[in-house]
Amino acid sequence: MGFGDRTVLRGGDDVSFFRKENGMIFSFSIPGQPQGKAHARTVRRGGKPITYTPDRTVEYEELVRTAWRKKYGDRRVAHDGAALEVIVQAFYKTPKTNKATKELMIRGEKRPTVKPDWDNIGKIVCDALNPVIDKQTKQIIFPGAWRDDAQVARALVEKWYSLHPRVDVYISEIQPKKGDES
Numbered sequence: 006m007g008f009g010d011r012t013v014l015r016g017g018d019d020v021s022f023f024r025k026e027n028g029m030i031f032s033f034s035i036p037g038q039p040q041g042k043a044h045a046r047t048v049r050r051g052g053k054p055i056t057y058t059p060d061r062t063v064e065y066e067e068l069v070r071t072a073w074r075k076k077y078g079d080r081r082v083a084h085d086g087a088a089l090e091v092i093v094q095a096f097y098k099t100p101k102t103n104k105a106t107k108e109l110m111i112r113g114e115k116r117p118t119v120k121p122d123w124d125n126i127g128k129i130v131c132d133a134l135n136p137v138i139d140k141q142t143k144q145i146i147f148p149g150a151w152r153d154d155a156q157v158a159r160a161l162v163e164k165w166y167s168l169h170p171r172v173d174v175y176i177s178e179i180q181p182k183k184g185d186e187s
Contacts, residue, residue, distance in 0.1 A: 029178070030177045033073055040061065065129055088158035091161075093161070094163045095126050098170040113165055
């Protein structure tokens, strides 16, 4: 399922947790309209700068974690040193338009060129799958799908239209090519 040899996984195909030639693929869906990672905001309170993450981002990251946990619980994708591939397919609700244009959108011949940007969609998904620890109690809130999203060595984000808005996520370990020692 690497970029060059992957089968198009569109339209609600159930490809969850199937074997591929070089390992497992974890897949899950996040319901609703795709959202991107918003930049942290800084405000002054009592003369001191305070930085915070916007509520919409916090809520969407929690939705991503809930979707992961619903399917995989506290399972991790791979060991801590593994290089990972992530494919994120963002399906936007088809806007109101004429029937011919809507058909083009559903068939994938007309693609979304609207916000959020592709990189912010990938960032919010990957950041949400990092471990979360309560700053005050030091308790693990979410152990993470991986140690850190720095393990993602290859990523692809695609934007599509659909009658059922959602974000589909596919994660797999990148296996070294045989004979590749470099």
